[in-house]
Amino acid sequence: MKKLLMLLICGLLWAGVLNAQQTQYMVFEFIKVEKDHLFDYIEFKDLMEKVYRQALNDKIINGWDIWRLQNGADQGNFQYVMVTYFNDPVKMMNGMEDETMIEYTKIAYPHLSDSQVRTLFQQALALKDAPMRLYMRQLASTNDNFQFRPGVLASFDLMKAVEGKFGDYEKAEIEVFMPIHQNRINQGMMGHWSFLRAALPQGSEAKSTHLTVNLFKDYMQFFNAQAYEDMNQTAEQREAVNAGLNSRDQKWVYLATLENVVR
Structure with missing residues (x-):
């Protein structure tokens, strides 16, 4: 009877762990891009896609998207929404440090020197402003x-x-x-x-x-x-x-x- 009770408790605890692992957390960044930089932003998106793909491979994130806004109350201020997916609230709040992203940029552009990578990364970040950031937890889907x-x-x-x-x-x-x-x-x-x-x-x-x-x-x-x-x-x-x-x-x-x- 005790063994059965212990198995039941372990099963409930394991189910709780699985449920916690399946919970998805997302960061929504509403991005403002100046009109004269919209064309340059295309290069930024491609760079970020390569960087976040490396982060996905290392299981730091669960996924990443960039969406182009078609309408909205703040359309004049926001042109894009960037969504990053995590399976852990701590990972979500920590995000990715600049140095980590620079290392991933080096992997994505192995032909560039360290100084060239850092310059490319800083120029890319300078193209966007994210005045609204939402940290969200998925409740149902x-x-x-x-x-x-x-x-x-x-x-x-x-x-x-x-x-x-x-x-x-x-x-x-x-x-x-x-x-x-x-x-x-x-x-x-x-x-x-x-x-x-x-x-x-x-x-x-x-x-x-x-x-x-x-x-x-x-x-x-x-x-x-x-x-x-x-x-x-x-x-x-x-x-x-x-x-x-x-x-x-x-x-x-x-x-x-x-x-x-x-x-």
Whole structure:
């Protein structure tokens, strides 16, 4: 009996470890690029892709993307969104030190000298400004096999839970809205959906507390999803949807196209 109890406890602990390992953390950097540097930014993206691919090979990160913004409330300030994926909150907060990135740059450009690599790296960093950075933890996601490749579309929806309805909002996203998105995916009208919460404590003046990521393989799928209406919803389901909508404020919606990806 004791042996069985110990096996059960070990099984529960191992399940907890696996769950912790599967939790995904993401850093969203909304990037501002001056208009006269937009062409140079192409070289920056290619450089960063090579650097982050080395970081992925060394298991420092889980993945990396650069998205070009199509619209949004701050379109005049932000032109790109860079997303870096981690499986550990400590790795997320530490990020990658400049020296580590320079070493990866040397690997990516073995024909350059040390001074040339450092100059290239500093020139690349000077092209961008990231005035808004979000540290997020994924709470839920749909069951799908969406493939990240250049050209796919994303809708990044920044939300703020209504004061006093934080728990209600998260419950609504997971129990009400996620099944709706899963149904769209099953019908081929969407690629992927995930729900994220700010990983750092925030005060009442925070502009957003949560983020939903909606992914589509192309514009046809995107517009079909916008026109989708579930006519089979019951009155109870519609009431739950409305309650969920009333528990949060949709602050900004950014439509973006994937340009560079490391997986």
